[in-house]
Amino acid sequence: DVFIRNIYKDYKQLELSASNLDEVDAWKASFLRAGVYPEKEKPAGDNETVTEIEETSVDPQLERQVETIRNLVDSYMRIVTKTIRDLVPKAIMFLIVNKVSEFLRDGDLLANLYQLGDTDSLMEESQLEAQKREEMFRMYHACKEALKIIGEINMSTMSTDAPPAVASDWLRSNGPSPIPRPGMGGGLTVQRPAPMPPRPTGNVQDASSLVNRPLAGPPGGLPAPLLPIRVHNNSAVQNGVPPRIPDRPQKPSRPY
Numbered sequence: 001d002v003f004i005r006n007i008y009k010d011y012k013q014l015e016l017s018a019s020n021l022d023e024v025d026a027w028k029a030s031f032l033r034a035g036v037y038p039e040k041e042k043p044a045g046d047n048e049t050v051t052e053i054e055e056t057s058v059d060p061q062l063e064r065q066v067e068t069i070r071n072l073v074d075s076y077m078r079i080v081t082k083t084i085r086d087l088v089p090k091a092i093m094f095l096i097v098n099k100v101s102e103f104l105r106d107g108d109l110l111a112n113l114y115q116l117g118d119t120d121s122l123m124e125e126s127q128l129e130a131q132k133r134e135e136m137f138r139m140y141h142a143c144k145e146a147l148k149i150i151g152e153i154n155m156s157t158m159s160t161d162a163p164p165a166v167a168s169d170w171l172r173s174n175g176p177s178p179i180p181r182p183g184m185g186g187g188l189t190v191q192r193p194a195p196m197p198p199r200p201t202g203n204v205q206d207a208s209s210l211v212n213r214p215l216a217g218p219p220g221g222l223p224a225p226l227l228p229i230r231v232h233n234n235s236a237v238q239n240g241v242p243p244r245i246p247d248r249p250q251k252p253s254r255p256y
Helices: 002-007 021-034 060-105 108-116 127-156 169-173 204-212 234-239
Strands: none
Touching: 060 108
16 A cells, blocks of 8 residues: 555546456445545536645545544444433432322321311222122122023933834734724824625626726726735635635834
């Protein structure tokens, strides 16, 4: 730096050349860090002549000292600001507490209370607070009663398992079930064919022809089912004994 300053001391300007703009910006930054600033021109007025202002370079050591002092001042001011923010609320509370203690200690409080006359009104509860307290009491008692009712229901309710299925095999083994009476409710109704009318005495051929003849249909329009052909003994037909009425079909088992 000393060598360059001695060479260019008497020159008012310095000309530099570089291959690209990045190198030019690097040189400018280096000169600015060293304390060499670009020349500033003052605009001329209407009747004033243009004067050139010589810009002298600043000592880099002095610039570093100024920067150090600026950093120290900034640090000091930050410390002072933090201390004031910490001490001012404490000082305010300290003064308030001292003034209140002096007011109580000197007896001015008792004198002011006696001047009011009615001291019982100071401890009287406001109407709004009393209403809120009553509402909270009612809510508390209602919740307590509800919990009591729920607990009684839980204690009195007993749950039992479903009964096992009833075996219905004995119904099938004991023969046909009794015919349900009309008018009785419940149960499944089982349809059975109508009983066959008594047959007149005659030949077997006449009986078979009567059996194969279809009966009169129901009023609904559907044809009646054909009766099954039964084979009878010749002796029974010749003796005029009517055939036996078929048994009622078995009742299906009910699901449980």
